[in-house]
Amino acid sequence: MLAVSDLKIHYRTLAGSVKALDGVSFSVADGEIMGLAGESGCGKSTLGKALIRLEERMQYVGGEVRLDDKVLPIADDKAMNPYRFREVSIVPQYAMSALNPTRRIGRMIDELLDARGLKGATLRPELERRLAILGLAPDVLGMYPIELSGGMKQRVVMVLSTLLDPSLLIADEVTSALDVASQKKVAGALVEFRDRGYVKSMIVVTHDLAILAQVADSIMIMYAGKLAEKAPTRTIVEAPAHPYTRLLLGSLPEVGIRFEEKRLPGIKGRPPSLLSPPVGCRFRDRCPLAFGKCVEEPPFIEIAPGHQVACWKADAHAQG
Amino acid sequence: MTSTTSSSPAAPAAKRGRNEILYFAFRNTKLVIGAVVFLIFLLGAIFGPMFATHEPLTFDAPPGLPPSADYWFGTTLFGQDVFSQFVHGLRSSFIVGALGGVTAAVIGMLVGFFAGYRGGIIDEVLNMLTNVVLVIPTFAVLLVVAAYLSVRGLGTEAMFIGLTSWPWAARAIRAQTFSLTSRDFVGMARLNGESTFRIIFGEIAPNMSSYLVMTFILLFGGAILTAATLDFIGLGPTDSISLGLMMNYSVMNAALQLGMWWWFVPPGLAITAIVGSLYVMNVGLDEVFNPKLRAL
Amino acid sequence: MLRYLARKLFIYILTFIVAVTIDWAIPRFMPGNPVDALVSRIALMPDANAALTSYFMAAFNLDQPLWQQYLNFWWALFNGDLGRSIMLFPTPVTTLIGRALPYTLGLLLPSILLSWYVGNVVGALAARRKLLDNTVLPLGYLLTATPYMWLGILLAWVLGSSLGWFPLAFGYDQSLKAEWTWKFISSLLYHWILPFASLFLVALGGWAIGMRNMIIYELESDYANYLMALGAPQRLVRKYAFRNAMLPQITGLALQLGAVVGGALVTEIVFSYPGLGWLVLSGIQNQDYFVIQGVFLFIIVGVLLANLIVDVVYVIVDPRTRVGLQGDAA
Numbered sequence: 001m002l003a004v005s006d007l008k009i010h011y012r013t014l015a016g017s018v019k020a021l022d023g024v025s026f027s028v029a030d031g032e033i034m035g036l037a038g039e040s041g042c043g044k045s046t047l048g049k050a051l052i053r054l055e056e057r058m059q060y061v062g063g064e065v066r067l068d069d070k071v072l073p074i075a076d077d078k079a080m081n082p083y084r085f086r087e088v089s090i091v092p093q094y095a096m097s098a099l100n101p102t103r104r105i106g107r108m109i110d111e112l113l114d115a116r117g118l119k120g121a122t123l124r125p126e127l128e129r130r131l132a133i134l135g136l137a138p139d140v141l142g143m144y145p146i147e148l149s150g151g152m153k154q155r156v157v158m159v160l161s162t163l164l165d166p167s168l169l170i171a172d173e174v175t176s177a178l179d180v181a182s183q184k185k186v187a188g189a190l191v192e193f194r195d196r197g198y199v200k201s202m203i204v205v206t207h208d209l210a211i212l213a214q215v216a217d218s219i220m221i222m223y224a225g226k227l228a229e230k231a232p233t234r235t236i237v238e239a240p241a242h243p244y245t246r247l248l249l250g251s252l253p254e255v256g257i258r259f260e261e262k263r264l265p266g267i268k269g270r271p272p273s274l275l276s277p278p279v280g281c282r283f284r285d286r287c288p289l290a291f292g293k294c295v296e297e298p299p300f301i302e303i304a305p306g307h308q309v310a311c312w313k314a315d316a317h318a319q320g
Numbered sequence: 321m322t323s324t325t326s327s328s329p330a331a332p333a334a335k336r337g338r339n340e341i342l343y344f345a346f347r348n349t350k351l352v353i354g355a356v357v358f359l360i361f362l363l364g365a366i367f368g369p370m371f372a373t374h375e376p377l378t379f380d381a382p383p384g385l386p387p388s389a390d391y392w393f394g395t396t397l398f399g400q401d402v403f404s405q406f407v408h409g410l411r412s413s414f415i416v417g418a419l420g421g422v423t424a425a426v427i428g429m430l431v432g433f434f435a436g437y438r439g440g441i442i443d444e445v446l447n448m449l450t451n452v453v454l455v456i457p458t459f460a461v462l463l464v465v466a467a468y469l470s471v472r473g474l475g476t477e478a479m480f481i482g483l484t485s486w487p488w489a490a491r492a493i494r495a496q497t498f499s500l501t502s503r504d505f506v507g508m509a510r511l512n513g514e515s516t517f518r519i520i521f522g523e524i525a526p527n528m529s530s531y532l533v534m535t536f537i538l539l540f541g542g543a544i545l546t547a548a549t550l551d552f553i554g555l556g557p558t559d560s561i562s563l564g565l566m567m568n569y570s571v572m573n574a575a576l577q578l579g580m581w582w583w584f585v586p587p588g589l590a591i592t593a594i595v596g597s598l599y600v601m602n603v604g605l606d607e608v609f610n611p612k613l614r615a616l
Numbered sequence: 617m618l619r620y621l622a623r624k625l626f627i628y629i630l631t632f633i634v635a636v637t638i639d640w641a642i643p644r645f646m647p648g649n650p651v652d653a654l655v656s657r658i659a660l661m662p663d664a665n666a667a668l669t670s671y672f673m674a675a676f677n678l679d680q681p682l683w684q685q686y687l688n689f690w691w692a693l694f695n696g697d698l699g700r701s702i703m704l705f706p707t708p709v710t711t712l713i714g715r716a717l718p719y720t721l722g723l724l725l726p727s728i729l730l731s732w733y734v735g736n737v738v739g740a741l742a743a744r745r746k747l748l749d750n751t752v753l754p755l756g757y758l759l760t761a762t763p764y765m766w767l768g769i770l771l772a773w774v775l776g777s778s779l780g781w782f783p784l785a786f787g788y789d790q791s792l793k794a795e796w797t798w799k800f801i802s803s804l805l806y807h808w809i810l811p812f813a814s815l816f817l818v819a820l821g822g823w824a825i826g827m828r829n830m831i832i833y834e835l836e837s838d839y840a841n842y843l844m845a846l847g848a849p850q851r852l853v854r855k856y857a858f859r860n861a862m863l864p865q866i867t868g869l870a871l872q873l874g875a876v877v878g879g880a881l882v883t884e885i886v887f888s889y890p891g892l893g894w895l896v897l898s899g900i901q902n903q904d905y906f907v908i909q910g911v912f913l914f915i916i917v918g919v920l921l922a923n924l925i926v927d928v929v930y931v932i933v934d935p936r937t938r939v940g941l942q943g944d945a946a
Contacts, residue, residue, distance in 0.1 A: 053845045084847030098842035100856050102863070102935055112843065115852045146936055161846070452631045455923055457874030459881070460915045461638065467900050467908050468642050488871065545763055549882055552765050554900055567765060571886055576769065576777050576784055584773070588766030596761035603757075 002028040002051075002168055002201055007063030009050045018274045020046040022225040023063070025300060026308070028168070033194055033202045035212030035233070037248075038222035041271060045093070047222070048170045048205040050074060052088045068167055085116060089166035089199075093173040095157040099145040106141030109160060123163065130159045130198070134189055151182050158189060162198045169199040175211050187215045209252065213237055218306070221245050224271045224282040227300050231307040241309045243289045281311070289313050344608045351604025357597035361590060365414045368407025376404040376561045387582050394582035397573045402566075406586050409563040413544050413591065416478045416562075420543030423482020425536045428489030433520045435490070436497025443494075450487045450494075458484035459549070466555035474557045477550065481543050489535050496528050530609035534602050541598035548591050563587035620937050624927045628920045635916040639909050640689045698910035703902035709910035712895060717914075719787055720891035722808060724880050727815035732869055735823025740858055742824065743831035752824055759821025764879030768814040768886035775810060782810045785888040811887045815879055819872070826868060830861035863934050870926040873919050 009021040020043045028034045036044045049055060051065060051074065060075035067087055073079035092098055100108050109127065110120030128138040134155040145153055154174065162169060171190060175183040193199045204216060212219050213233060220230040221242065229242040240246050247267045269286040272278050278285070280295040287294070293312045300310040345351055374381065374391075383399040385391055393402035435446035462480055466472060500506060501524065509519045525532065550556050551564025570576075570584040655668045673679050680688070692699070698709040742752035759767075776784040788794070788803040834840060834857035843853050884893030892911050899907035931937045 055841075081847045081849075084845065086847075090845050092838070092842055092845065094838040094842075097838040100839045100843075100860070102860055103856070104935075111852060112846065112848055115849050116847060144936060157842070448627065448630070451627045452634055454871070455628065455631045455874075455920065456635055457877050457915055457919045459874060459878030460912045460919075461635075463896065463900075464639060464642055464908060464912045467905070541761070545761075548763050549765065549878060552763075552882055553885065553897060564763075567769065571765075571769060576772050579773070579777055581773060584766075584769050588763060588769060592758065592762045592766065595763075596758055599757050599761055 001030050001068055002203075003066040004051075005064050005066075007047070007050070007065060008061035009046055009054075010059045010061050011046075012057045012059055013275075016275050017059070019225055019277055020058075020274060021050065022274075022277065024222075024225075024227055025063075026220060026227060026230055028201045028203060030200050031194065032217050033191065033204060033215060034230075035209075035216035035219040036203055036205045036222065037207060037209055037212055037219060038228075039207060039271065041224075041274070042222040043225045043274075044205045044207075044222050045172060048090070048172045048203060051168070051170055051203075052084060052090045053077070053080065085161075085166070086164050087167045088170070089161045089164070089168070090170045090172060091154075091158050091161045091174050093176070095154040095174065096150045096177070097153075098157050099153060101145050104142055104144055105148075105156060109141070112160075113163075118164075127159065127163060130163070131156070133192065134159060151178065151185075154178075154186065155189070158186070158193075162193055165198050167200045169193070169202045171202060171204045173206055174204075175206060175208060183211060184214075187211055191215050209248065221248070224277060225274050226282055227308075227310060228283070229307075229309045229311075230300075231304075231309075235304075235307055241303060241307065241314045242311050243287050243313070244283050247288075341608060345605075348604045348608050350600050351608060354597040354599075354601030354604060357593055358601065361410060361594050361597075362414065364407060365410035368410060369404070372401065372404035372407055374401035374404050376400065376408045384578070384580060386580075393586055394580070396569065396583055397575065397578075397580070402582055402586065405561050405566055406563070406590070408561050409566055409587060410590060412474055412557070412560055412562045413547065413594070415474055416481070416547040417540045417544035417594075419475065419478030420481035420485070420547065421536060421540035423479060424486040424489060424539045424543065425532075427482065428486035428535070428539070429493055429525075429532070431486065431490040432493025433497055433524065436494040437501050437516065437520055437524065439498075439501075446490075446494075450490050453484065454487035454491075456484075459546075462546070462550055463553070463555065466550060472556070472558050474560060477547060477557055478543070481546050481550075485539060485542055485546065489539055492535060493528075493532070496531055497524055500524050500527055530605070534605055534609075537598050537602050537605070541595040544591060545595055548587075563591055621927060621931060624924065628924060632916065632920055636690070636693065636913065637686075639912055639916075640686060693913070698913065699906035701899075701907050702904040703898065703907070709906050712907060713892065713910055713914055716890060716892045716895045719889060720880055720884065720893065723811055723815060723883070723889070723891060724876065727812055727819060727880075728869075728873075728876055731816045731819035732823050732865070735820045736827040736862065736865055738820070739824040739827025739829075740831050740854075740861070742828045743835070744854070749828070752828065756821040756825040756828075759818055760825065762818055762821075763882075764815065764818050765882040765886050767818050768811060768883045771810050771814050772886060783807050784810075787890045807887075807889070811883045811889050814883050814886075815876070818879060819876060822872070823865070827861060827865060830864060831857055834858075834861050863930070866926060866930050866933060870923045873922050873926075877915055877919060 004027065005025045007021055007024045008019070011018040011020050022043075024043075024047065036047065038044045046058065050058060050060070051072070054060060054074065054077065065072040065074055067083070072083060072088070099105060103111075106124075110124075113120040113123055128141070131138060131140060136152060136155055136159075140148065140152070140156065148156070158174075174190075175186055178186060190202065190204065194202055204212065206212060209219070216233050218230060218232050219236045221228040221236070221244065223244050228244050229236070229240060231240070236245060237249070240249060244267075247265070250265050251267065253264060267286055272282055272285070280297050281287070281290075284290045284294045291312075296312075298310045298312045298314075300308055302308045303314050377400060379399040381391060381395045381399045381401055383395055383397050385395045387394045391401055391403065393406055396402060396405070431446050431450060435443045435450075461484060465480060466477075469476065497520075506519060506523055509523050514522070547556065547562070548564035548567075551562045552568045554565075554568055556562050556565055564587070566587040567584050570580065575581075575583045655665055655672065696710060698713070701707050701709050701712055704712065738752060739756075742749040772784050776782050783789070783806060786807060788800060788807050792800050792803055794800065835853070837857075837860075840853050840857060843856070880891070881893030881896060883889070884891040885897050888894060892915070896908060896911045898904070899911065
């Protein structure tokens, strides 16, 4: 069970601090698969990465993360280490190149496990069992990464990352580089891992709402470093409250409708710069519903059970 | 998939890009220091001979003098003005470096571009050629060739150096060209029916211009080093003075034993400084062109 | 794997043929008649001209058709006949090379191997510690920009001439007889130190910088990031990074061989060290074409062999080549 409150992460650049995550609060229950969606640069990847390891230029500015009621020391690289792999794990965006090219896969996994104080040998049977679930034969472990296809490598990474049954798994853009058939397989595998109890809760980071509609229990939409809306999948798809979510869904092409009949609306304008974000609601400039009060930042509040929105107009919409 | 952003106009972004490069260029310590050192020697090469009061090769001075007011760098064992030799030698070093570097760069680019862009049999053949020239210890070849030419000029030396030092550049350029060729803008150009020549020099080359500049800098430095080494053995130009030749004369005439440091220290120091500054500039340029490397 | 090596071998054989052809072709296609030039330098008495000319015409086989000359050249080569030296006539060139070779190898082998090894270790350490990096990097660039002979000159001047700690010239004390006594051996070593040090230091700079850059590159790679995200200790990540960074350093070794050989030659000249470099210089000064050609061929063979050895080592070290793939830049 994950509880994040007021998390702030900035990127240090030559031009100043980019406020990638500017006060984000939400929670993910045990057994819940939460989708995290938004356009490029909204902060979703930053959020995913920050929960396990701050990269080079990321800077923890404030906020608290609690996993299973224990505080996760994300700001302290050394203190985080015991949690990594065991409690929090990640299937990275670059999964296809995440394996050491000059080591046989099985040997690398053994060395990693041994280095983390576990016996690689004892975990081997479980490893092979899980590989089989994803359709990989055990002799994959005797091969070099270059001998596997991209999809196979990704599946290996998925198995490895979840091997120690972490409490939280972050799946970062795992379907972005795949064709539709593979996307379905991978998405299905994620759900299966949760169903078998290998992973307690999951955050699936992607910009593809369609995938989330298939696998996620709830979807959280981010915009310009802040949360816009979080609700059960059904609600998001059928009755979203935030204008941004509505416009996002409206921009999706529908099967059967041709361009000549109805043009894709899209959303005019661009997201604001995160170096010096605007005051108030960040979607203000592009929002068709914007009005006077929007210069004040709307709080991310619950308007219905399990449905949180950050919009002054949200109440009105929820009612009709 | 959702697509909600509209694209920004391209022209202001390009201008921002150029200004951004200049901005970072002036702030990069390595680039600035390297460039300053290089410029000092370049100016010395261009204007130095005007300050030299004596001819470099005439024996009209008292031999073996340490640096003094009359002879800023002292004199050689034969009574030649070391300062004059030094600045004339600087000139020939720069000329050889430039000519040799340009020759190697041109060959390297032609081979690299065509091998990388065309692929297939052309690539195989050019690859074979590159590998053969790469493996041959070019120094040995230069040795033999230069030994047989009884009269050698600066241009000849530069040409030979250029003809033997291009393989590594060709390889590097080929690799880059490969990766650029697979990109969409090249595919578009091909569909538009543009000729190979225009695609290579109009589309591909401009997109790796920073890489080409850095490669040229390394070739330039390498040419200077190779020329100095050749001159040191006595296989350099027969009609002029050069830094390597100065070192040759000093060693051959017991300058070491006699402690005539003013004869051999300046030429070697100059080459080290010039080549070193080129290398450092290269590292700085890499940081300027590649945002990921910029230190905060 | 075998395909990889076979391909390399093919290139080396091709290169050898090209090199030998160049060696054969040059005196024949250079301006002027090499025989006349030779004769005019050697002849002391006018009536010796005719005899010498005919001798050299025969020696160069210039009286035969070109293709025959070419084949004769190869035949002589395979018989180990590199001709006779002109300046030390009638000593065969192979004898002179045989005398000089141990000195050159004695300089080359330790300096190449040690500079490569030490340079890689230093570079790897520098990639880890910022403090070390700030000294190693500028020093490395300085060293690698230094022409080989100039460092030799500096060392000879400072440590040899000025401070008198080491000898300046020759392979051993000229007053000693060349026999295997302790005195002779220590003299050999004593004279070896400065030329070795000069070769070692210049080459070291290049390796240190290369390794440092490679390690930084590997530490930023995807697999390194993934391992760290999974909480792997630094030493595991560094171990992988080091092993992966070594691979291009091995191929780099093959590429650098030509340059280091050149460096050894000029270093020997600085120290009047009796190796191949010194021999070649004498050949040039005395216009002894046979010696120059012979040393050239010898160097070529040596470099090609060394390249082959490096390739074999690479195949052993990079597991990807054994699975039947190209591996790193072939």
